[in-house]
Amino acid sequence: MNVSRLRKDAEAIFLAGVKAVEPAQAIRKHVTLKEDRLTVNDRTYNLPDYENIFVIGAGKASAAMGQGVEDVLGERLKSGVVNVKYGHALPLQKIQVNEAGHPVPDEAGFQGAQQIADLLKKTGEKDLVIFLISGGGSALLPYPAEGLTLDDKQQVTQRLLEVSATIHEINAVRKHISQLKGGRLARLAFPSTLISLILSDVIGDDLDTIASGPTVPDHSTFAECLRIVKKYGLMDKIPASVAGILEKGARGEIEETPKAGNPAFERTQNLIIGSNIQAVKAAKIKAEELGYNSLILSSSIEGETREVARVHTAVAREILKTGSPVSRPACVISGGETTVTIRGKGLGGRNQEFVLAAAIEIDGLEDMVILSGGTDGTDGPTDAAGAIADNQTMNRSRELGLDAEQFLRENDSYHFFKPLGDLLITGPTYTNVMDLRLVMVG
């Protein structure tokens, strides 16, 4: 298959992957209403047992998820509140949508989180609460512990990042200085019944990690958090108010995050309604429909973007040379989310940088296309979802006088691909299950 066909097919395959995790559709697939019986995966709720059904949520996709819930439950919904990122609101009938700051939480997010907490405080044993979690749900549900400001929380995270604390350590501390994270939202909802519907944007779909686990038992403790902060010598560097809370908590003077066995979790159903592997699998089906031999590499790819790109192009070279791991025409699919260590001052995102690094590697090889895109339609601080390149991209860039290596050094993938017309532009998709990458060999 020639390059123009490969490019067209690559875009179609990417979009098929995104469509499979479209939030409203994912909700309708997992949540069905038949007469008075609401079925959520393997559990059934008899609606006449409940006085009110409320919807709460936080995350980039949570308005779109709200549409799905309204489609299913319509007039049966009492009311609701969801926090979404600026620009991600959608018109809803029963659910109020608050736009708020992401990735840096802001006052609007805090106010929305307070509304959600107030709603939960009022609910009782006869109420059913549906909680819609999606990517960005942590930053979009900011509710600092008593006596702390948003800025205090931010500072702690920043200090921990600076000393290269592990993500496990950072999450442990964050959960202990928040009123809703680390299972505390479920405890606040108790004794109502809570259904948590989750669109996962996390490698491995670990419920404890997604949005800092508001509805699952927390394994970490105040004592552990104090040890972490001391280990990195940060006691004098974090706000005194935060240090005070950790010390008090470690002395047992503040209630711990809820642990396994807490009755709140008996009334909580956590269900992942969409995740990267579903997008990857749908992409594979589409690739096969279009006539490609398709292979899923992994839905949990992580690591430094340009290095990950080189592994992908090594697979492409092998396909060209020996037909392993799949024969041509081939479509190798991977998912997950890579990272970029910023060294330059350019504009781009992990997906565009992936494609730039790959384009350099496939320079002048046979017919081949590389696509990488964020399923949310946004890659870094740009208007592109990602980029698409082929074995002729480098030739075209040289004709325009663009030095690919230099753009890569500067992390400036956006300005490399824009003049080439090789940006992948989808607009907001209102979903988010990390990224999809395609290696197509014609």
Added chain:
Amino acid sequence: MNVSRLRKDAEAIFLAGVKAVEPAQAIRKHVTLKEDRLTVNDRTYNLPDYENIFVIGAGKASAAMGQGVEDVLGERLKSGVVNVKYGHALPLQKIQVNEAGHPVPDEAGFQGAQQIADLLKKTGEKDLVIFLISGGGSALLPYPAEGLTLDDKQQVTQRLLEVSATIHEINAVRKHISQLKGGRLARLAFPSTLISLILSDVIGDDLDTIASGPTVPDHSTFAECLRIVKKYGLMDKIPASVAGILEKGARGEIEETPKAGNPAFERTQNLIIGSNIQAVKAAKIKAEELGYNSLILSSSIEGETREVARVHTAVAREILKTGSPVSRPACVISGGETTVTIRGKGLGGRNQEFVLAAAIEIDGLEDMVILSGGTDGTDGPTDAAGAIADNQTMNRSRELGLDAEQFLRENDSYHFFKPLGDLLITGPTYTNVMDLRLVMVG
């Protein structure tokens, strides 16, 4: 399959891969003698047409390759000279073996290269020369251009590495300040007939790159070399003698490296007798014999070792979770050669570092084994070929009080695996086709 079975099988699969590229066997497979007819792949040489058969060579595996040639040609050989790395000599009947410095060339290598050049100068139209090239062949065949010292050449390479010149640029310059690289050995051998038998240790098996291409046309020019050195502002930083040669060459006062169309190449046959893909394929056959569903990821994997390791463990996670890209029991095989950016002061090699980074990622997962080893039996400046780890390695390391993350930060994989008994020790294998990596999921 349980971990102890997986470990045993992993070692057997690795060794089967190495065995397939054992030099003498690879020679015997591609070079056969029947009565007076010597067949080398698709060409046949009628031996009575030749007065003498000489053998020359350079590379870590070249003595072992010499054994293969002596097995085939025996008394028909006149004489020969090969340069090998210290410790890589083997007893040969007709061929003199010189041990020399690698990776830093030394006087012994230079003397051996002079012997080889002297031999070639004496050969004529009626002579047949068999040239045995293997990994390290560039450093082991040092013959600086007239007026230069080994140190001059080293300095130029060092300066180019410091400014991050591309490997293409470095090779172009090196070829132009050497008497044997860049096709010049073939020209020196002319008008004899030259058979170049190559054990490739290079990604993509590019003849122009292996040992700096002594027997293939060179695409680069003196003018290009001068531009490269000026582009990086190195004219005053390289030895004046080198700058002088490049300037003279660019003015046409020194003979260019031989280009395509040079008659020397019409009398030259270049044949790759062993490369990484052959080891990878043999490993796959062994894995299947042992009952594994096996998949070749790529034989040309390169990139920063720890990041490449994370891509491999992402594949392992996917196999566990969804059975893609192959179902359990699975053996995913990759080849090629990664790089390590040294940040710490520890001891290790790319294979041991790969396994250490992977061990951290698979901590506590289900039965799983990761193996990575150099096919030459040597990984970095250590006595190990690589290492082998499983999902319990991290537990065992914690019991011994070893902090894996700390060892990884210090590039100290050898001292992590040694107390665990997880080093892969084979001793010298006398071959070299880069590395083999295995991801086994039971």
